[in-house]
Amino acid sequence: MTNVPLKLPADYWLNFSISKRDIEFLQNYLFESEIPLDESELASLLVVERIRQERESLLKQQKSEGAAIYIPKESYSIGQKLSFPALNWRKGEVKSVRAGANHQIGAFDVLEMVFDDGSTRLFAAGLVEHALNNPPEETPDPHVDPVQIGLEYGENLSKNLEMVLQADDTLVKVAGLWFPRALLVDIGQGHLNLAEAVLEMAAGAPLSVAALMEQVDLPGGVNAKLTEFSINYALQEDGRFDEVGPRGQVLWCLKRLEPEEVQNVPAPLKYTPIEYDRATLTPQMLALEAQLDDELSDNEQKPLKSDEVTLTLSYPHWRAGTLPVSARVRNFFPTAYESARVRFILVDARTGEKIPAWVVREQGYVYGLKAWFEKNKLIPGAQVIVRRSKTPGEVILDPRTHRSTRDYVRTVLTGSDGGVVFALLKQELACDFHARMVTVVPDVAGIDQAVAQLARGRRTLEQTIHNVLQELSKLTPQGHVHAEELYSAVNILRRVPPAPLLVALANSPDITHVGDLYFRLSASASEE
Amino acid sequence: MSIVKPSLQTRFHIDFDWWRQNENDWHVHLRSLLCPEHEGAFSGQGVELMDFVDPETAEVHPMDGLQHTILVHCARQPGFVTAQTQLVEAVFRTFLANGNSPLSPVELAERLNRPANTILTTLAGPRVYRGLRPARE
Numbered sequence: 001m002t003n004v005p006l007k008l009p010a011d012y013w014l015n016f017s018i019s020k021r022d023i024e025f026l027q028n029y030l031f032e033s034e035i036p037l038d039e040s041e042l043a044s045l046l047v048v049e050r051i052r053q054e055r056e057s058l059l060k061q062q063k064s065e066g067a068a069i070y071i072p073k074e075s076y077s078i079g080q081k082l083s084f085p086a087l088n089w090r091k092g093e094v095k096s097v098r099a100g101a102n103h104q105i106g107a108f109d110v111l112e113m114v115f116d117d118g119s120t121r122l123f124a125a126g127l128v129e130h131a132l133n134n135p136p137e138e139t140p141d142p143h144v145d146p147v148q149i150g151l152e153y154g155e156n157l158s159k160n161l162e163m164v165l166q167a168d169d170t171l172v173k174v175a176g177l178w179f180p181r182a183l184l185v186d187i188g189q190g191h192l193n194l195a196e197a198v199l200e201m202a203a204g205a206p207l208s209v210a211a212l213m214e215q216v217d218l219p220g221g222v223n224a225k226l227t228e229f230s231i232n233y234a235l236q237e238d239g240r241f242d243e244v245g246p247r248g249q250v251l252w253c254l255k256r257l258e259p260e261e262v263q264n265v266p267a268p269l270k271y272t273p274i275e276y277d278r279a280t281l282t283p284q285m286l287a288l289e290a291q292l293d294d295e296l297s298d299n300e301q302k303p304l305k306s307d308e309v310t311l312t313l314s315y316p317h318w319r320a321g322t323l324p325v326s327a328r329v330r331n332f333f334p335t336a337y338e339s340a341r342v343r344f345i346l347v348d349a350r351t352g353e354k355i356p357a358w359v360v361r362e363q364g365y366v367y368g369l370k371a372w373f374e375k376n377k378l379i380p381g382a383q384v385i386v387r388r389s390k391t392p393g394e395v396i397l398d399p400r401t402h403r404s405t406r407d408y409v410r411t412v413l414t415g416s417d418g419g420v421v422f423a424l425l426k427q428e429l430a431c432d433f434h435a436r437m438v439t440v441v442p443d444v445a446g447i448d449q450a451v452a453q454l455a456r457g458r459r460t461l462e463q464t465i466h467n468v469l470q471e472l473s474k475l476t477p478q479g480h481v482h483a484e485e486l487y488s489a490v491n492i493l494r495r496v497p498p499a500p501l502l503v504a505l506a507n508s509p510d511i512t513h514v515g516d517l518y519f520r521l522s523a524s525a526s527e528e
Numbered sequence: 529m530s531i532v533k534p535s536l537q538t539r540f541h542i543d544f545d546w547w548r549q550n551e552n553d554w555h556v557h558l559r560s561l562l563c564p565e566h567e568g569a570f571s572g573q574g575v576e577l578m579d580f581v582d583p584e585t586a587e588v589h590p591m592d593g594l595q596h597t598i599l600v601h602c603a604r605q606p607g608f609v610t611a612q613t614q615l616v617e618a619v620f621r622t623f624l625a626n627g628n629s630p631l632s633p634v635e636l637a638e639r640l641n642r643p644a645n646t647i648l649t650t651l652a653g654p655r656v657y658r659g660l661r662p663a664r665e
Contacts, residue, residue, distance in 0.1 A: 084585075086585045101576075101579050101590075105579075110579055124588050132586055
């Protein structure tokens with residue numbers, strides 16, 4: 001039989017809608033295979049199945065219309081209906097047959113075909129040598145190639161499938177994997193209490209389900225994968241437990257043993273959203289926003305593909321012992337299918353020390369570095385290299401420290417009245433830093449007090465910017481301050497991402513942009 | 529024939545019926561296209577009718593032996609179409625060489641290295657050159 005070349009419309013996968021039949025197919029597949037699968041695996045299966053269905057339907061259509069597929073080597077008789085693959089499956093009926101006249105080819109017949117539109121054309125039959133006698137393999141149509149479809153539409157298909165599966169009560173999802181609810185092994189309250197005790201003994205260190213299963217007496221005689229999935233599901237549904245493994249790894253922890261700063265955003269990182277008009281941002285401002293790696297920035301930067309990135313520590317992150325997970329550096333840190341918090345290991349590039357850390361995905365920060373910052377004598381504005389590791393679940397950190405030197409750098413001082421002053425003072429420096437972002441903070445408690453006082457006073461962002469700009473202006477002869485310096489200094493007193501700050505700078509009547517993102521207070525404002 | 533104005537995507541071919549109806553020197557012109565090997569083979573009049581079988585679709589086009597020989601042999605010889613061949617003649621010869629499979633001005637432009645718009649303007653004008661007309665799809 002001729003291989004039917006399937007052609008699907010160009011927008012078939014773009015406008016793909018998942019039917020009840022598709023879901024039934026996936027349910028049956030999961031039932032039969034007894035292997036939990038994620039959305040992308042299920043979407044791949046669905047693509048292959050849909051192509052099979054479409055091909056089957058095309059074949060049925062060809063058969064139901066009673067037309068034989070035209071092949072030049074075959075013989076046909078008057079009245080026979082034929083379908084022509086080379087003419088986009090046009091159908092016609094043999095009206096007459098005569099002998100062909102071509103001594104170079106030899107004996108063959110000529111069919112007079114009448115097509116559905118009434119037109120008449122002649123075709124050869126009984127022709128031994130012709131390309132259509134042995135049709136070449138179907139030319140790969142990208143719309144019927146599962147690999148190509150996966151590359152082009154896979155993400156979209158997986159998202160759509162996830163939405164549909166979530167509305168299906170017969171399936172459950174654990175750590176990104178779907179499985180039929182009916183096949184789950186019953187995990188009782190006693191088993192869960194035992195699991196809690198085991199995790200408590202681990203003192204906050206996450207454990208794999210395999211490690212838990214070793215110590216919890218589970219029902220025997222069941223497929224081990226099924227038992228593992230069932231216990232994962234039972235733990236997920238119990239509020240005491242938290243799944244904290246990176247993508248592809250299921251690790252469990254007790255919620256109450258997780259650090260407070262992982263459960264709730266640390267105070268220095270807390271931001272009260274400010275409304276602003278992004279259209280005000282110039283291309284230069286947008287470029288600066290992208291460069292600053294602020295996790296609160298609402299830009300659409302693509303994650304970096306390189307193996308390392310240099311991050312500059314802002315004061316809020318230095319104070320909280322965290323690193324920002326900006327759009328640019330997102331794929332350097334482990335992610336997860338569902339877990340809001342992912343536990344992983346940071347490795348000191350110089351000492352090899354392993355530091356347990358957490359990615360708090362939604363709020364965009366990595367927690368667990370306070371002691372490491374102190375140990376390496378890092379200051380706000382210090383530069384840290386983040387490097388990918390070949391070991392899964394690990395990320396390498398290089399502090400870029402060096403022997404101490406003394407130099408003049410911007411320093412923030414606090415008065416007993418809660419006031420803040422910036423000055424250039426000689427400080428001991430033991431790390432590389434960003435010249436515009438650096439600020440030494442000798443009195444952290446004093447700053448905490450100033451921050452609290454500022455919050456109580458309900459000062460606007462514009463007022464804070466005005467005051468900080470006035471202070472920083474005193475440090476240069478021209479009184480010009482770069483937006484980066486302002487961003488760094490304002491964030492000591494209140495958390496604000498670059499965009500609202502830059503918009504406030506652009507809109508303030510008292511502030512003049514002198515070029516290249518340098519700003520100064522207008523003469524009247526600076527005299528106030 | 530379609531009254532829709534031809535575009536760069538409209539596919540043209542040689543309408544042999546047009547030749548028979550409009551050009552008395554049809555055979556004279558075709559003979560001038562014979563390769564040296566076949567020049568002597570068609571010296572007399574009254575050439576036999578032959579069925580040309582399309583190599584891609586197996587559609588049969590009855591034509592005289594002279595036309596058939598040019599189509600299956602002479603038109604496939606090197607130098608049949610060169611950069612110096614005049615545009616209309618080059619298009620005509622291209623169709624002879626490919627078995628008269630319809631081609632659009634864009635496709636012809638790729639083969640002949642001439643601007644597609646120039647080809648379209650020439651073929652879509654009020655005068656029919658060498659029987660080059662839009663193909664029936």
